[in-house]
Amino acid sequence: MTRTVLVTGGGGVGKTTIAAALGVAAAQAGHTTLVLTVDPARRLATALGLDQLGNHPEPNPKLKGLSAAMLDSAASWDAIAFRHAPGEIAERLVTNPLFEAVATRFPSGQAYAAAEEMAVHLESGQWDVVVVDTPPASGGIEFFSAPRRMRELVGGRLLRWLTGAGLPGRRGLFNLAGRPALRLADALLGGPLLEQVAEFLFDLRTTYDGISAKAGVIEQHFDEAATLVVTTADPGPLREALRFHEVGIEPSLVVFNRALPREWASIAEPLEDGRAATALNDNLARWALEVRRQEDSRADFSGRVGTPIVTIPWLADAPVDLDGLRAVLSGAPTLTLDRLGI
C-alpha cells in the first residue's frame, strides 16, 4: 500500500525543499518514491531531476527509486472535465471562457485539480511512498477543503438559484419570469453574464457524480496520510500554521524550519584576539537575539496546540543537488521516516 506524506504550509517557508528532502530519504531507504511538487525553485527542480516539467513522473538519474512530477493544475482541469463529463459536454466545457477562468483562477479548483492528480498517482500502485508538496494557497488549507468546495460548485447551489428548484433542459435554462431577485441581479450585473454562468454550470453539473465520488476518495487519502505543517518562527507563517488547528485539521507533525542552535543564546566567552573579534562578537549577539525570539515563538505555539514539533536547522545554502537535500534532514534527527509511517 502506498504511504502518503502531505507537506503543507504557507509560501516561502521551505516546504518544497523539505518535501524533496523527505523524498530523497525515503528513496535511499529503498522505497520507490514519488515527489509531487507545485512550483519548485529552478535549482531545486534540477536537484530533483525535474528538467522536463510535466505531470508525468521523471525518474531521477542519480538516485534509484526517486521520481518527481509537477502538479500542473491548469492541465489537470482539462483532464478532470474529460474524466467526469460525457465527451461532447467536456469539449464544450473546456472551450467555454468561464471554464478557463475557473480553471486558472478559482483557488479551490486549482487545489482540487492538484488533489485529483495526486490521487491518480496514489492509486497507480507504482509507488511505496508519495510525498506531496501541497499548493500554498491560503497557507495550504485550500488543498484540504478543495474536495468539499468542488462538490458544492458542481453540486449546483448556484445553479439552483439561477434556474429554480426543478432543473429544466438546457433550452429553458434561464427564465426570469416570477423570479424578482434573479431579475434584479440580472439587471444589476447587466448583459448575458448570469445566463452564460447558468449554461456553464448546467454542463459542469454532468461531472457531479464523478467529482462527488472522487472527492470522497481524496478526503479518505487525506485522512490516511501523514500531514506535516511547515512553518518558520515568523509571525505570518505561524499564523497560517495555527489556522490548521482552527479549522479542525490535526497535523501529524509541525516542522519549524530555519531553526537556530539553542547554544548560540548561551553566554559564550567573547573572542578577544584578532581584528575580527568585535565583528564576530556583535554578530553572535545579534543571532542570539533571534534564537531567543524563535524559542519564544515555538513555546507560544506549543502552548496553543498539542501537535509534536520538530526543528530543521537554518542552512546558509539552498540545496542544489542530492547532497544538499540530504543535508536538510541530517540536522533534524527527530524527523524520521518511522514517525511518518514509512
Added chain:
Amino acid sequence: MTAGLAIVAARRGMSVLAISMTEDLGLGTHLGVDRLGYAAQEVRPGIHALTIDRSHALDEYIRLQLHAPRIAPLGPVARGLNALADTVPGIRDIITIGKALFEARSDRWDVVIADAPPLGQVTSYLRAPTTIAGLVPVGRVRDQALLYRDQLADPQLSSLALVTTPEELPVVESLESIDPISESIQIADLITNRSLSPLGVSGKTLAELPAGPHRDAGLLHRGLHDAQRRWRTELPDGPEIPYLFGVHTPGEVAARIADHLGTEL
C-alpha cells in the same frame, strides 16, 4: 510593510486608511489592535484601518456602487451573488479591490494603503476590472469596472509597492510579476525586506576560527549574505529594509520598518 507605510504617512501628517484586502493576517496587530472589522476604526493617531469582509463588501457594492433600489429584495440577491462570487473569478476580486478603490475616492482619506494578497493572487485582483468588463458587455457593473480599471491605471491616483526578500523564489516570482502587474498599475517601488548587512569578516578568517558559536554564526551570516547579494543584483534598485534581529512584537516590527522607510522614501 503596509503598517510601516501607514505609520510613515501618518507621521507626515496624512489621514491614512490601512486596509487588509483578503483577511486580517496581522495588519491589525502590527497597528496595535487585536482584530480589525469591516468598519474603519482609528487604530492610532492619523490611522484608521479595516479588513474587507466579502459579504459586507458585496452588500455595500450592491447598494452604494450599483445603486440598487432601496426596496429591492437584497437578501436573496446577495446570497445568489455571493455564490456567484465563489464561482466566477473576477466577481470576488472586483468586490474586494472595489472596496479599496471606493475608499480611495472618498475625501475622508489622504492616502489608502492596502495589504494586498500574495503575488500568486494579486494579478487576478488587479485584472478583475478588465475581466469583468470583458464578461459583461453593458450595465452598471461594467461601468463601475471601467471606472476602477482607469483608477488603477492612473499613476496620479494609484501605485503598487512590490515587497520581496532577497532569496531565489521571492526574487524570481517578483521579476516574473513585474510585467503582468504593470499592465494594470504602476509599480512605484520594489522594496527588499530582511536584508542582511555584510559580516565584515573574510572567509579565510572564519575558516581559521576554532569550532563554536562565533564561527558557526559567522558562517551562517556570511553564507546568507552572499546568497542575498546574488539575488539582490537581479532586482531593480529600491528601498532596503534590514533584517530585524530579535524583534518580538508586531507593533515593534512596524515601527522599525517605518523608521527605515521614513528615511528611504
